[in-house]
Amino acid sequence: MNVIKGFATTFKHLLEEPVTIQYPEQVQKFNERYKGRHHLRRYENGLEKCIGCSLCAAACPADAIWVEAAENTDEERYSPGERYAKTYEINMLRCIFCGYCEDACPTQAIQLGHEHQLSFTDRRDSIYTKDMLIDPPAEGKAGTPRQVEPGVYTRSIPQMEDPS
Amino acid sequence: MSRNLKIGIGVGVLAVVAITLVLVITNLSAIATWIGFDSAGNLNGREGAIGMLLSPESRVQNLIQCEDDAGCSAIWPIIFAAGFALVIVTGFAYTTLLERRLLAFLQHRVGPNRVGPGGFLQPAADGVKLVFKEDLMPAGADKWVYRLAPMIKVIPVLLVAAVIPMGPDLVLPWFAPSLGDVWYQVPQGLVDSNVGILWVIAITSIATYGVVLAGWSSDNKYAMLGALRASAQMISYELSMGLTLAVPVMIVGSMAFGDIIDAQRNIWDWLVFQNPLAAAILMLALLAEVSRAPFDLTEAEQELTQGYMTEYSGMKFALFMMAEYIGMIVVSMVAIAAFFGGYHLFPVDGMPILAPVIFLGKVILFLCGMIWVRATLPRIRYDRLMQFGWKVMIPLSLLSVAWTAISIVVGDALGGGAYPIISGVVFVVVLAVGAIALNRLGSEDASEESIPMEDDPMYTGERRGVGWALVHLVGMIVAIPIALINFNVKALDGLASFGRTPEEDRALESGETAITTTTGGD
Numbered sequence A: 001m002n003v004i005k006g007f008a009t010t011f012k013h014l015l016e017e018p019v020t021i022q023y024p025e026q027v028q029k030f031n032e033r034y035k036g037r038h039h040l041r042r043y044e045n046g047l048e049k050c051i052g053c054s055l056c057a058a059a060c061p062a063d064a065i066w067v068e069a070a071e072n073t074d075e076e077r078y079s080p081g082e083r084y085a086k087t088y089e090i091n092m093l094r095c096i097f098c099g100y101c102e103d104a105c106p107t108q109a110i111q112l113g114h115e116h117q118l119s120f121t122d123r124r125d126s127i128y129t130k131d132m133l134i135d136p137p138a139e140g141k142a143g144t145p146r147q148v149e150p151g152v153y154t155r156s157i158p159q160m161e162d163p164s
Numbered sequence B: 001m002s003r004n005l006k007i008g009i010g011v012g013v014l015a016v017v018a019i020t021l022v023l024v025i026t027n028l029s030a031i032a033t034w035i036g037f038d039s040a041g042n043l044n045g046r047e048g049a050i051g052m053l054l055s056p057e058s059r060v061q062n063l064i065q066c067e068d069d070a071g072c073s074a075i076w077p078i079i080f081a082a083g084f085a086l087v088i089v090t091g092f093a094y095t096t097l098l099e100r101r102l103l104a105f106l107q108h109r110v111g112p113n114r115v116g117p118g119g120f121l122q123p124a125a126d127g128v129k130l131v132f133k134e135d136l137m138p139a140g141a142d143k144w145v146y147r148l149a150p151m152i153k154v155i156p157v158l159l160v161a162a163v164i165p166m167g168p169d170l171v172l173p174w175f176a177p178s179l180g181d182v183w184y185q186v187p188q189g190l191v192d193s194n195v196g197i198l199w200v201i202a203i204t205s206i207a208t209y210g211v212v213l214a215g216w217s218s219d220n221k222y223a224m225l226g227a228l229r230a231s232a233q234m235i236s237y238e239l240s241m242g243l244t245l246a247v248p249v250m251i252v253g254s255m256a257f258g259d260i261i262d263a264q265r266n267i268w269d270w271l272v273f274q275n276p277l278a279a280a281i282l283m284l285a286l287l288a289e290v291s292r293a294p295f296d297l298t299e300a301e302q303e304l305t306q307g308y309m310t311e312y313s314g315m316k317f318a319l320f321m322m323a324e325y326i327g328m329i330v331v332s333m334v335a336i337a338a339f340f341g342g343y344h345l346f347p348v349d350g351m352p353i354l355a356p357v358i359f360l361g362k363v364i365l366f367l368c369g370m371i372w373v374r375a376t377l378p379r380i381r382y383d384r385l386m387q388f389g390w391k392v393m394i395p396l397s398l399l400s401v402a403w404t405a406i407s408i409v410v411g412d413a414l415g416g417g418a419y420p421i422i423s424g425v426v427f428v429v430v431l432a433v434g435a436i437a438l439n440r441l442g443s444e445d446a447s448e449e450s451i452p453m454e455d456d457p458m459y460t461g462e463r464r465g466v467g468w469a470l471v472h473l474v475g476m477i478v479a480i481p482i483a484l485i486n487f488n489v490k491a492l493d494g495l496a497s498f499g500r501t502p503e504e505d506r507a508l509e510s511g512e513t514a515i516t517t518t519t520g521g522d
Helices: A001-017 A056-061 A100-104 B003-026 B028-035 B049-053 B069-104 B122-131 B143-161 B197-215 B220-250 B256-263 B274-288 B314-337 B351-375 B380-416 B418-442 B466-499 B502-510
Strands: A039-040 A067-070 A083-091 A110-112 B063-067 B170-176 B180-186
Touching: A001 B069, A001 B351, A056 A067, A056 A100, A067 B380, A100 A110, A110 B170, B003 B028, B028 B143, B063 B274, B069 B122, B069 B180, B069 B314, B069 B351, B122 B314, B143 B197, B143 B314, B170 B351, B197 B220, B197 B256, B197 B314, B220 B256, B220 B380, B256 B314, B274 B314, B274 B380, B314 B351, B380 B418
Parallel strands: B063 B180
Antiparallel strands: A039 A110, A067 A083, B170 B180
């Protein structure tokens, strides 16, 4: 009878290993495109990719990003081009992790990584500032701000090759 | 834990172990005598602790029956009741844990395993949470009934356990000032009443009051509906419970649980083998009695939020949950005592201390069975639940009573071996009929035989069929006295109005004048 089959099914579950993942000892594997915490990326030479254009703030549906731009000089250069983001803040309570900022960015500066353990105990701690979001410079390379040769880093948006 | 704390605990444990070892080694001979080794080194056991485990009442000199002694018969029930209540309440707490863990494993997941090793302290955490929860009362609730209702539900289910013995009489040592060292033979039950089965059926009915009062006093129409449903369900399954509990009474000849358990000393004596239908029906009826899946529609979250418990929070809610789980435990105890051998697995008269352990093991098995049923079967819809209770369970329980009755009568008439043979014959017949009926139900012909609504006599009002005739016959019989009374009253009225004029008749009917004796008609 079907009832007996039902009992056999649940009994089989008793003998199999449970599917539960024991967090936090075991963490589930994420796909490559998982949208976690934001990162502000750098170029390989150490300059920041973010040019402070605030297209990400414009694209954000939850109004979570605040960008203040300031002017780059060759003595104190943060990013190639004229502008850099002096203030860059994301309110993690407003952010819905949709990835529109990543899509809108012209220099591929802001990208969503895999960090997901983002808890805090005070609402004020939910504002992630630029120093919490910026990638550290690569090993051995200089960070920003730094002094560069004048006239080299004049293009804010890099020369992109045609992928086709 | 900090490193210093670990070091401290380690040192403490080592100290305790060392002291114990020293004490044991220096007193080895005394310990050996206590266990039961005699001077030659043989485990003689007659006066040792091991000996006391086996047939203790035959080995002691001053044995006093507890019921004969004034002090013991007053104190022992209190001690036993306090200890038993404590054990049951702890058992309730760990039944919740068992349920959550086992249900989870049956559903291919893990239950609570964070609070304490393996979730061992989860019930404590739940208890603390419920104690600290805000104790709400709806504004329009009937205050005292609202407070009393959980108690009225919990107390009867605890009381049911009073008549079920946990084991044969224990022998306990005591020092009585006037008598010196004496041994009391105490029962392992509160009261082995000689109407134990009746007690069970009666007291479980009182729990229904708690349910209805809870729903009524909540000032919530959905809670009230849930309460009415729950109480109707409990009442309708009590009939099958009562009938199937009559089967052990018939076989054993006594309503006392102690006698029923003692009649099932060996596994082959268990009453379940003599009437499995009654055992099965009893287990189903008891499941419905405690509103346990698959009969738990009245507390299903999807249907009625929590049914009659909706407006309760905090400790009062905990009391309702307590009533449900303790009901599960106690009801398993009743079923085991009635059909599954009680505390006997092999005859445990010689080792009374083992009986509660065996009983506990069986209760845990039954609880696991209940949880397995909950994990497997979907909830039964309420109208089907009521139909099942009245149209299937009661006829089947009548059938099981008839089975046992016929077997006993024929067995008594024909002597020795006839009882098992007749019982077996009826068993085969019931199995065959059941298999055929279930096959027909499961096949597709059955669904085509249902009458479409246009032809249903309830709808068309046509007057034919056996049912209609029966109803009218019964109605006629019931109507006879009513018709006679009516006829008599009308006849007397007619006689009274014999001498009155039509005007006086009309005046009487309109009520303007009181009845006066007529002076007319001279």
